[in-house]
Amino acid sequence: MIIQGKPPCCYDCDRCPQGQISNQTDAVECHLCSWDTWSNVQQDRCLPRTTEFLSYEEPLGYILSTISSFSSLIPLSILGVFIHQKKTPIVRANNYSLSCLLLLSLFLCFLCFLGFIGYPQPQMCLLRQVAFGMVFSLCISCVLAKTITVVIAFNATKPGSRLRQWAGVKVAYYIIVICNLIQLVLCVMWxxxxPSFPELDLYTKPGIIIVICNEGSITFFWCMLGYLGLLASLSFIVAFLARRLPDSFNEAKFITFSMLAFLSVWLSFIPAYLSARGMYTVAMEVFAILISSWAVLGCIFVPKCFIILFWPSMNSREHLRAMTTDKNKK
Known part of the structure; x- marks a missing residue:
């Protein structure tokens, strides 16, 4: 830039734009750095860009992986308690086989974070969202099956009820299979x-290469997530309507709270996911997976485990019959 009031040979040099350098004094033009390098502070050299992704070495990645690994042990521990106490009234009344399947699916929910942490490889990008969608579909379909089983079991006891032929485990398994087949079709089409693929983001953060998994079709991603929301909404509605059934074995209230928490987490996730950038986008999804899994685990199984382990006197037929009698009188 020419200095006013000075000869034309006198001028001030402007700094090069970001990503460009000049290693010559009084050079007329700047030189653009290559795509994988960036200018240093003095803007006289191009240095390799920093690569950013959610890794196990990052504090955030380390904390999330530690919490997820610890959390995955909880449903296995509860499963061990249920297997050991499978002949007790509370475990038998709350559909032992479905409860075991739900606990196994929650174990997989806590572990599916493994596909989100680490350098995005092609195979990982291809399968991580599909694995997440299928595992959570299995989890929520188990919850839906448990809810419908509660309603059928109560109404089947009424004289002349046609629901007696639908009472049993087979109907619950049919619901689980159908719900997961729909999600499987969506994922296979995706x-x-x-399909998803690794991508280098060069523009979000200057001087930093963000390695991400491009979801391929964002429409299929939201369809997969929306289907989980549909299953959770159905479970919530059915459980809410069945919450006042006069049965001491009724777990519809717990399912109502769990699905309410599940839906709240994922509705909050949407704006946070859309506004986050870089590795924080992945961290938000991992965080939502953890919180929603804990919501289902805590609301449905923690009260049962508390009674089984710390209040065994309530886990008896006599106590539960007395509770049922009191409720029927009211």
Whole structure:
């Protein structure tokens, strides 16, 4: 830039734009750095760009992986308690086989974070969202099956009820299979039409290469997530309507709270996911996976485990019959 009032040979040099350098004095033009390098502070050299992704070495990645690993042991521990206490009234009344399947699916929910932490490899990008969608579909379909089983079991006891032929484990398994088949079709279509792939983001943060998994088709991603929301909403509605059934074995209230917490977490996740950048986008999804899994685990199984382990006198037929009698009188 020419200095006013000075000869034309006198001028001030402007700094090069970001990402460009000049290693010559009084150079007329700046030189653009290559795509994988960036200018230093003095803007006289191009240095390799920093690579950013959610890794196990990052404090955030380390904390999330530690919490997830510890959390995955909780459903296995509860499963051990249920297997050991499978002949007790509380475990038998709350559908032992479905409870075990739900605990196994929660174990997988806590572990599916493994696909989100680490350098995005092609195989990891291809399968991580699909694995997340299928595992959570299994979890929520188990909750839906448990809810419908509660309603059928209560109404089947009425004289002349046609629901007696539907009472049993088979109907619950049919619900689980159908719900998961729909999610499987969505995921397979996603993989065939527009699968996820690794991508380098050079523009969000100057001087930093953000390694991300491009979801391929964002439509399929939201369809997969929306289907989980649909299953959770159905579970919430059915459980809410069945919450006042006069049965001491009724767990509809716990399912109502768990699905309410699940939906709240994922509704809060949407704006946070859209506004986050870089590795924080992945961290938000991992955080939502952890919180929603804990919501289901805590609301449905913690009260049962508390009674089984710390209040065994309530885990008896006599006590539960007395509770049922009191409720029927009211």
């Amino acid at each position: 993989l065939i039409i527009s």
